[in-house]
Amino acid sequence: xxxxxxxxxxxxxxxxxxxxxxxxxxxxxxxxxxxxxxxxxxxxxxxxxxxxxxxxxxxxxxxxxxxxxxxxxxxxxxxxxxxxxxxxxxxxxxxxxxxxxxxxxxxxxxxxx
Amino acid sequence: xxxxxxxxxxxxxxxxxxxxxxxxxxxxxxxxxxxxxxxxxxxxxxxxxxxxxxxxxxxxxxxxxxxxxxxxxxxxxxxxxxxxxxxxxxxxxxxxxxxxxxxxxxxxxxxxxxxx
Numbered sequence: 419x420x421x422x423x424x425x426x427x428x429x430x431x432x433x434x435x436x437x438x439x440x441x442x443x444x445x446x447x448x449x450x451x452x453x454x455x456x457x458x459x460x461x462x463x464x465x466x467x468x469x470x471x472x473x474x475x476x477x478x479x480x481x482x483x484x485x486x487x488x489x490x491x492x493x494x495x496x497x498x499x500x501x502x503x504x505x506x507x508x509x510x511x512x513x514x515x516x517x518x519x520x521x522x523x524x525x526x527x528x529x530x531x
Numbered sequence: 532x533x534x535x536x537x538x539x540x541x542x543x544x545x546x547x548x549x550x551x552x553x554x555x556x557x558x559x560x561x562x563x564x565x566x567x568x569x570x571x572x573x574x575x576x577x578x579x580x581x582x583x584x585x586x587x588x589x590x591x592x593x594x595x596x597x598x599x600x601x602x603x604x605x606x607x608x609x610x611x612x613x614x615x616x617x618x619x620x621x622x623x624x625x626x627x628x629x630x631x632x633x634x635x636x637x638x639x640x641x642x643x644x645x646x647x
Contacts, residue, residue, distance in 0.1 A: 422626055461640050462574075462623070462638040464635045507571065518564055518627070518636075523572065523573040524572075
């Protein structure tokens, strides 16, 4: 069975600080990797995804993530966070031909203005 | 993409009763899922709703407690039966447009259930 581990449960940063949220997964086969974000009071939505090709993927709002296969990792980064990035972030993994994803426990990011 | 609506958005129910949650998608989708998100916790998959056949439940979830219907490719219901305070949670409907690689899931706004 696949699993996802997010290292940080709650992260507090000041505006303009750099962000890196850790995500590791356990699954031996081909996978899709996702980061989803849930802003306060809003739906869960896709931030970015990796399914093949360049392991460095860029998403919305200046976020990026790097897939390192040897480390089973898919860490999320942003060079300079904004107050509006305050949200819950979920890493997820989906195996070949499976419609459903397995989610990590989530990381709450609080950005102080 | 897919736009998903859920009804009700929230409800307060008494112990022992049931709540049925509706999920409507604006397009035909292959796969629909029901998740539970408890306060401060991640999303836990309850079941995959299969059109025209019985839902596929994850470990720890049973049909008697969480009966699911999926009469067509745009609609599904989840019933949470014999409610107890431990069922207080947010219930999310989600869809995947196709099961193959490269396709993300879309989520509804959720139904916040409080059991008293």
